[in-house]
Amino acid sequence: MQDFAASFFEAFRLVLGLDPGLIEIVLLSLKVSMTAVFIATIIGLPLGAFLAVTRFPGRGIVIVTVTALMGLPPVVVGLVVYMLLSNAGALGPLQLLYTPTAMIIAQTVLVVPIIAALARQTLEDLNGEYRDQLMLFGLGSLARLRTLLWEGRYSLMTALLAGFGRAVAEVGAVIIVGGNINHVTRVMTTAIALETSKGNLALALGLGLILVIIAFAVNALVFLLRAAAERSAYA
Amino acid sequence: MHEVVRSGPQAAAKPILPVSAERLFVRRKGRVLLDIEALTIGGRGTTVLVGPNGAGKSLLLNVLAGLRAPDSGRVLWNGEPPNRQRYCRFGMVLQRPVLLRRSVRANVEFALRAVGSSAEQARAQAHRALEAAGLLALANASARVLSGGEMQRLALTRALAAGPDLLFLDEPTSSLDPASMQTIEAMVRNASEDGMRIVLIAHDLAQARRLGDEIIFMHRGKIVEHAPTDRFFGAPATPEAQAFIAGKILI
Amino acid sequence: MFTSLRCLAVTLTTILFPVATVAAGEFIVLQSTTSTQNSGLYEHLLPGFEKKTGIQVRVVAVGTGQAIKNAGNCDGDLLLVHAKAAEEAFVAEGGGKQRRDVMYNDFVLVGPSADPAEIGGSAQIGDALQRIAHSRAAFASRGDDSGTHKKELALWNGIGVDPQAHSGSWYRETGSGMGATLNVAVGMDAYVLTDRATWISFGNQADHRILVEGDPALFNQYGVVTIDPAHCPNVKEAAAERFVEWLLGPEGQAAIAGFRLDGQQLFHPNAKNGGS
Structure with missing residues (x-):
């Protein structure tokens, strides 16, 4: 119990002191995970949309696969990305191992299935409701899809937030491909793992608290943006 | 009251009428849902589709609108297969209208933009249409929070705004209170008087009498009678129609 | 949808992250054992070297076994671990070029x-x-x-x-x-x-x-192993060698001896002058 009190104290000390090391780590965490979610959106949203509105043989298998991949173990993704980016691997010449880019790649792999699977479900449900009406508007298939994406924007935003939550909280993949290098690839989760291994449990928990606060802040920001968007839409 | 506005690119679109059906046949799980030898919708006026539940009225309308493909047979719009993008002067209000998650005004503007109006034209046309429908006060409200009657009115306004030559209405007043029903009927009547060809499904025979120039009576997927309103109600030719008008259950 | 999302992401990115990665200047990747990192030795040791040479040392701290494997995959420019037999085997197999004693505890x-x-x-x-x-x-x-x-x-x-x-x-x-x-x-x-x-x-x-x-x-001997460029053509041989020379030289050895925690010396330098 003493540790919990101490960890709150650590968290406050770090936040109030605007510890530059902490700020660097927090910013890198946000940069890596937001970029990963952004790229995963560019890949996952069209994939989900495609699966939602098309019918082809084997579609069920693809959907089950994508949905199952939501449970990809981060360590496995980390290993696979490591083996690809390693100098001994196929993409070794790119020299990306132990860089934030490598971490973005690993997290993107983790997030794409989440966004694709959740977007597929959202858009398929919406399409069931909207299809006839959008046909009656005389929209072609691309315009229909664009309308579905816009109409489902808030549900889809939740899918992106789920992806962000997964990315910013995972440690298994980024510690392997990033290497937890101080000032280069150290993010919140790998810092927490490091402090835990040093036996600095209060500090580790304090960092954990800050991570939760950041996740809360990101979600609150999106919530407020949504509220503002709705207000301006119906003002 | 309601003024059919025909301007913008859709004014130059190809005329959709006549709409005809030849040997339409739809079967699901061994049951015949639709079996139409021939039907042509042309000319002027309002046609009301009546018949017991499951007679195939909605399905027929959907097939004629090109939303469902029949198992066999064909639908022709002015001699060509249905193509909503080429024949944009066609409107339909679904049984459960789908309103976009936007404002009332944006719903109407969206439909107008979809048939090629410029943003400016769409704004002006939407304004006039909402005004005519008495929805101007709600223009900026979210479409998804309207009452049932307001939703139907908006759906109808949205369909009318582009000034279609042909309008399908699938039970536009079901589950509405009398005042809302009257408003909708007035809008339909005005549109019809302005020369719009209307096909409407009605459960309420009194409404069919009020709005219909002619009646199509359907039973078990077939058109059993197709007659002017007065003749249909005054002297129904078939025992099924007689039983239906008398309020007897048909299976 | 796409437009506005992209706008949002780009805006956020530009607002939040003008700080790109620390990419300025030369760096080497040191595959290391966890004990040296967890104790805080590198925070004590590296600033002196980085200040003097401008070469940044990026430490990846994993177990000795994984460190040697990573180095064998050419994913490091240098190895600092504590398993002499395995280090010598790594050199004998052609992955490492030369192994030298650094310190012990x-x-x-x-x-x-x-x-x-x-x-x-x-x-x-x-x-x-x-x-x-x-x-x-x-x-x-x-x-x-x-x-x-x-x-x-x-x-x-x-x-x-x-x-x-x-x-x-x-x-x-x-x-x-x-x-x-x-x-x-x-x-x-x-x-x-x-x-x-x-x-x-x-x-x-x-x-x-x-x-x-x-x-x-x-007794726990730590050794530093350079990577053989014949095995890993991309290895930053010169920079790595510079770090080894510094580490085994008077400055590095004195810095190791000067690292104390709770009044205790944690590592004892024992590099043989001129290497072995």
Whole structure:
């Protein structure tokens, strides 16, 4: 119990002191995970949309696969990305191992299935409701899809937030491909793992608290943006 | 009251009428849902589709609108297969209208933009249409929070705004209170008087009498009678129609 | 939808992250054991070198076994670990170019104060392990092919005990790093072998303390291994060599000797001048 009190104290000390090391780590965490979610959106949203509105043989298998991949173990993704980016691997010449880019790649792999699977479900449900009406508007298939994406924007935003939550909280993949290098690839989760291994449990928990606060802040920001968007839409 | 506005690119679109059906046949799980030898919708006026539940009225309308493909047979719009993008002067209000998650005004503007109006034209046309429908006060409200009657009115306004030559209405007043029903009927009547060809499904025979120039009576997927309103109600030719008008259950 | 999302992301990115990665200047990747990082040695050591040469040293801290594997994959420019036999094998197999002694400290056997196997004060590690095996008291092993793990297995081997036959009963293999294994040992009142530096800097000692130390068999030698450019053409040979020279030279050795925690010296420099 003493540790919990101490960890709150650590968290406050770090936040109030605007510890530059902490700020660097927090910013890198946000940069890596937001970029990963952004790229995963560019890949996952069209994939989900495609699966939602098309019918082809084997579609069920693809959907089950994508949905199952939501449970990809981060360590496995980390290993696979490591083996690809390693100098001994196929993409070794790119020299990306132990860089934030490598971490973005690993997290993107983790997030794409989440966004694709959740977007597929959202858009398929919406399409069931909207299809006839959008046909009656005389929209072609691309315009229909664009309308579905816009109409489902808030549900889809939740899918992106789920992806962000997964990315910013995972440690298994980024510690392997990033290497937890101080000032280069150290993010919140790998810092927490490091402090835990040093036996600095209060500090580790304090960092954990800050991570939760950041996740809360990101979600609150999106919530407020949504509220503002709705207000301006119906003002 | 309601003024059919025909301007913008859709004014130059190809005329959709006549709409005809030849040997339409739809079967699901061994049951015949639709079996139409021939039907042509042309000319002027309002046609009301009546018949017991499951007679195939909605399905027929959907097939004629090109939303469902029949198992066999064909639908022709002015001699060509249905193509909503080429024949944009066609409107339909679904049984459960789908309103976009936007404002009332944006719903109407969206439909107008979809048939090629410029943003400016769409704004002006939407304004006039909402005004005519008495929805101007709600223009900026979210479409998804309207009452049932307001939703139907908006759906109808949205369909009318582009000034279609042909309008399908699938039970536009079901589950509405009398005042809302009257408003909708007035809008339909005005549109019809302005020369719009209307096909409407009605459960309420009194409404069919009020709005219909002619009646199509359907039973078990077939058109059993197709007659002017007065003749249909005054002297129904078939025992099924007689039983239906008398309020007897048909299976 | 796409437009506005993209706008949002781009705006956020530009607002939040004008700070790109620290990419300025030259850097080398040092594949290292966890004990050196967890103790804080690198924070003490590296700034002096980086300031002098402008070469940034990026430390990837993993177990010795994984560090050697990573280096074998050419994912590091230098190796600093503590398993001499494995290091020499790495050189012999062609991955490493040259192995040199850097410093030493020692391993200690840590356990609960209650000391159920009654090993406290043993001068000989073999004797202590024998008692643990006899009493079947809980013992936490790294089990991760690290330098410490190799050392521990060698010690068991020296007394003719095969602890892995008891894996799952009193012998608990964590398969984790030193810190994680210490947390486990503290949590289950188990004995554990650790390097002294990690133990002294470990923040969660609870009721555990050093029970056996000082046996010459517990000597822990750290070595630095350069990577053979014939095996890894991309290796930053010159920069790595510069770091090795600095580390083994008077400045680096003095810096190692000067690293203290709680008044204790954690590593003892013992580079042979001019290398071996």
